[in-house]
Amino acid sequence: MRSYRRRFLLVPALLCALAVLAALPAGAVGDRKGAQGRNGTGTGGDSVLSAQVVQLYADAARATQRYEKGRRGAEVQRAKAQRAEALLERERREIGVLHEDLGRIARAQYRSGGGMPLTAQIILAKDPDELMRGQHVFSQTNMAVGNAIEKSRRAEARLAKDEAKAAAAWQNLEKRNAELAELKEGIEQKLEQARWQLQGQADASVAAGSCSGAVRLDQPKRDLTSEWVAPLESYELSAAFGSGGLRWANLHTGQDFAVPIGAPVRAVGDGHVVRVSCGGAFGMEVVLLHADGYYTQYAHLAAVAVDQGERVDTGQWIGQSGTSGNSTGPHLHFEVRVTAELGSAVDPVPWLTERGVRLG
Structure with a gap:
C-alpha cells in the first residue's frame, strides 16, 4: 500500500517537471549546465578578472576619499591664509594711521615749540611748572607712539611669518592633491581596461549562448x-x-x-x-x-x-x-x-x- 502511494505521487511530480522544462526558453537547460562549470564555479580567468574589477572599484573609492580629504584640508588651509592676509592688511592700515598721527604730533610740537631746543624752552617758559608739564606731555606722547609703532612692527613680522607658513602649507597640499589626482586617474584607467575585458568575456558567453559559470x-x-x-x-x-x-x-x-x-x-x-x-x-x-x-x-x-x-x-x-x-x-x-x-x-x-x- 505504501509503495503504491509512492508510485501514485510520482506521476504528477514527473508531469510537473516536464512542464517546467517545456516552459524554459531555448538554451536555458544548457545555460544551467554551463553555469555550473567545473565544481559549480567559473573559469579561473573569469574569477580573477571579476575580482580585479571589484578590487579596482575599492581602490578608486579609497583614492577618491583621500583626494577629497586632501582637498578639504587645502580649503581649510586656504581660508586660514586668507584670514591671515586680511589681518595683516588691517595691521598695515593701523600702522599707516599711527604714522600719520605721529606726523601730526611732530608738526604740532614744532608749531608749539615742542621741537625747540631745551635752552630756548627754559628761556621762553613762564615758570618751571609750565616747562615741566610741557616736557612730561612730550615724553609721554613719544613713548606712546614708540610703543604703538614697535607693537605694530612685531605684529606685522609675526603675521608675515604666518602668511609664509600658510603659503608653504598650501603649496604642499596642492602637491599632495596633484599626486592623489594622478593616483586616481591611474586607477580609473586600469579599471576601464578591466571593465571592457570583463565585458568582452560576457559578450563571448552571450554569443555562445552558454554562461561560463x-x-x-x-x-x-x-x-x-x-x-x-x-x-x-x-x-x-x-x-x-x-x-x-x-x-x-x-x-x-x-x-x-x-x-x-x-x-x-x-x-x-x-x-x-x-x-x-x-x-x-x-x-x-x-x-x-x-x-x-x-x-x-x-x-x-x-x-x-x-x-x-x-x-x-x-x-x-x-x-x-x-x-x-x-x-x-x-x-x-x-x-x-x-x-x-x-x-x-x-x-x-x-x-x-x-x-x-x-x-x-
Whole structure:
C-alpha cells in the first residue's frame, strides 16, 4: 500500500517537471549546465578578472576619499591664509594711521615749540611748572607712539611669518592633491581596461549562448537592518518602467540603473536563483524567486556570481553590471515579475517602496 502511494505521487511530480522544462526558453537547460562549470564555479580567468574589477572599484573609492580629504584640508588651509592676509592688511592700515598721527604730533610740537631746543624752552617758559608739564606731555606722547609703532612692527613680522607658513602649507597640499589626482586617474584607467575585458568575456558567453559559470567574489560584510535593499549601492536612474521608445518592441518592462561595467549587483532580498542565462535580448541575466512569490530579474550583466538553485541573502553580490545583450550602454535592467517569465512584470519602483526601499 505504501509503495503504491509512492508510485501514485510520482506521476504528477514527473508531469510537473516536464512542464517546467517545456516552459524554459531555448538554451536555458544548457545555460544551467554551463553555469555550473567545473565544481559549480567559473573559469579561473573569469574569477580573477571579476575580482580585479571589484578590487579596482575599492581602490578608486579609497583614492577618491583621500583626494577629497586632501582637498578639504587645502580649503581649510586656504581660508586660514586668507584670514591671515586680511589681518595683516588691517595691521598695515593701523600702522599707516599711527604714522600719520605721529606726523601730526611732530608738526604740532614744532608749531608749539615742542621741537625747540631745551635752552630756548627754559628761556621762553613762564615758570618751571609750565616747562615741566610741557616736557612730561612730550615724553609721554613719544613713548606712546614708540610703543604703538614697535607693537605694530612685531605684529606685522609675526603675521608675515604666518602668511609664509600658510603659503608653504598650501603649496604642499596642492602637491599632495596633484599626486592623489594622478593616483586616481591611474586607477580609473586600469579599471576601464578591466571593465571592457570583463565585458568582452560576457559578450563571448552571450554569443555562445552558454554562461561560463559563476565567479566567486569575496562578499563584503553585510550589516543590514532591513529585509530589502536597492540592487546597487550607487547608481543613477535612467529608463523607467512603462516608458516607450525605439529601443523596445513594447513598453519598457523594468527600471534601468545607469552604472559602469563591473559594479557589484545585489540581491534585493532573500531568495533562490531560478535562472542563470546567457543569450537573447537580456544578455547575461539572473532571476531570483523570493519568499513572497515575486521574482526579480537582473539583466545585461558582465558576470554572474551565483549558480542556479543557489540560495542568496539580502544584499549578496549576485553579479556585476555590464552591457550584454540588447543594450545601448552599461546599465542594470531590473524587473519585478509575478512569474519567472517575461510579460508578467510590475513597476519595480513602488514595489521596492512598499518594502522600505526608496530609489533616487
